[in-house]
């Protein structure tokens with residue numbers, strides 16, 4: 001039997017899209033994946049941004065955002081059979097940059113850092129930090145053929161760019177909020193290699209001053225991981241419903 005994978009990214013609590021997130025949760029509860037991967041930017045961490053708040057977007061309490069994120073991780077762990085993986089995004093990493101720049105930030109770091117506050121008391125859960133001391137890009141090895149990262153590029157052809165740099169591995173990423181996929185014959189071996197971006201589960205609000213919200217898609221990835229090969233699908237959320245690869249319709 002192939003192992004089952006669900007990967008999603010860019011929830012950006014508190015700017016999440018409630019209906020889209022509910023559909024993801026229904027998919028997780030139904031599929032009961034062996035591995036669930038959050039591809040980063042689970043939290044927006046807007047409170048620690050160097051940029052001023054976006055006009056018209058209500059400000060929230062960071063601790064309330066953390067509680068929402070922890071509630072989602074609890075749910076994922078409950079329905080995930082083997083391992084839940086949290087890959088840190090550039091938004092969670094804001095907190096590290098803020099802490100490094102402020103004396104009070106260094107004091108409060110342990111109380112605030114997502115890598116500590118989202119992992120407290122958990123087993124069966126892996127956290128992949130955003131930065132690395134050795135200059136290697138942090139990633140999670142889903143299996144011998146697939147890696148998962150937050151995202152290296154926001155460029156128009158970011159997904160292809162990820163595949164060019166992934167050295168013969170298939171690669172899943174978030175960060176762009178778009179749904180792109182690129183599948184190539186594997187010139188290093190048999191079959192194909194592919195890169196796939198997971199879309200996002202946040203509202204299409206131009207919060208960050210970059211990006212093209214009109215291209216953002218609420219979606220997630222479902223994968224079947226065999227012994228020798230894998231098949232990956234992108235499930236786009238069509239307003240209040242989505243159709244899984246096995247034909248099941250999920251509706252909120």
Ligand SMILES: [Fe+2]
Pocket residue numbers: 040041089090091150151174175176
């Ligand atoms: Fe990001």
